[in-house]
Amino acid sequence: MSKTGAELRLQGLGKRYGAVQAVKPLDLAIKGGTLTTLLGPSGCGKTTLLRMIAGLEQATEGRIFIGGRDVTLLSAGERNVSMVFQSYALFPHMSVLDNVAYGLVSSGLRKREAHARAEAALETVGLKGFGTRLPSEMSGGQQQRVAVARALVLEPDVLLFDEPLSNLDTRLRRTMREEIRALQQRLGLTVVYVTHDQSEALAVSDMIVVMRNAEIAQAGTPHELYARPDNVFVATFMGEANHVRGRIERIDGPMADVTLDALRLTLPQRGLAAGPVDLVIRPEAIRISDAGGGIAATVARETYMGSHTEYHLATPLGELFCVAPDRLRRRQAGEAVSVTFDPEGVVAVHP
Structure with missing residues (x-):
């Protein structure tokens, strides 16, 4: 056999x-x-x-x-x-x-x-x-x-x-x-x-x-x-994903400069044209820090899951779902924070 x-x-x-x-x-x-x-x-x-x-x-x-x-x-x-x-x-x-x-x-x-x-x-x-x-x-x-x-x-x-x-x-x-x-x-x-x-x-x-x-x-x-x-569709079916809108400001070969509210990221361009673009952000790629710098956000709710905490954040991009290990501190509902992203967890996609 x-x-x-x-x-x-x-x-x-x-x-x-x-x-x-x-x-x-x-x-x-x-x-x-x-x-x-x-x-x-x-x-x-x-x-x-x-x-x-x-x-x-x-x-x-x-x-x-x-x-x-x-x-x-x-x-x-x-x-x-x-x-x-x-x-x-x-x-x-x-x-x-x-x-x-x-x-x-x-x-x-x-x-x-x-x-x-x-x-x-x-x-x-x-x-x-x-x-x-x-x-x-x-x-x-x-x-x-x-x-x-x-x-x-x-x-x-x-x-x-x-x-x-x-x-x-x-x-x-x-x-x-x-x-x-x-x-x-x-x-x-x-x-x-x-x-x-x-x-x-x-x-x-x-x-x-x-x-x-x-x-x-x-x-x-x-x-x-x-x-x-x-x-x-594929992004959201293959696990948790935040779907937001950004803008491709400039294309430089295979890479693109993308703005997301106050943030600017360089991402693979993936055959997309300059202008408005759909972006997928994985929950584990979202970094929360104290207010100031990045995108201003408010903790809408937090759920303790043992090994990590799940957060829903109110931001100018819409509500973002993120997962944080919280080894240092947990954020509380209503707290003002800042949000940045790991570029490898942000993907420009076709609608």
Whole structure:
């Protein structure tokens, strides 16, 4: 089970239901052995796209290539992909071992060999010795691992996850996403992972594809999307972000001089013209100091979070949300302060 997964290529792939365009034609190349997350709000097309890759939905247009082979017209069973569903979909009357072996047995493999491979798959996901239990005797996290083992045992070219952690509590979600990522890297699997949780996407992905209104808003590495979002939607979807208006005063090669109220910053120009500009400021890039210098602000409210304090600041740019470690002192509501920004946390974006 340690082969490297296949490359997945989508070419002009689209899906419509009557007059409704569920996925607008798009191109996407996913390298073998990497984990790519489809991220976006409900109804953006990410699950439909995943189901087209799986062969559970027929594409209206375009082609799907897995390992260079055109699988567009092949059934789900002929594509050599496996899918892990949100509901796990385990058979309650079957033992864990029989659940994992089910796909192999139904494809004609002898039961003894199927069980041996199922045992190996259970060991891979850390469930050695659990084969005789029923799903009802397992915790949610263990059931999730059984579902992963059942998909892995088929040795798929591409492994698909549809919101796999949404039924788990917060702490278990963190553990499970780390386990899925470690497993993917250890086995060299090609994984496509659907979620609407940006922290989950940042934690597990080699590449994130942010979807909006049935199309790709931006694709890139987690760092690229967080540090250099193309537009306001991507910036605000990839974590907390303050959206303000500034002005590009002057362009000097790849850099631009930008004014924000009383502050002047030099930022990457990113193909934008001089004049009014949309800016995204990350909460951790906002520096609060005593009044005088920078932009005048007032603490509207403050929330103590243990390791840090969250502030909402009233400023001439509008309300700003910021996060401060407060090792020295906490600010109080109504206090007059000054605000400056770390330039690397401020990005000029398209509206």
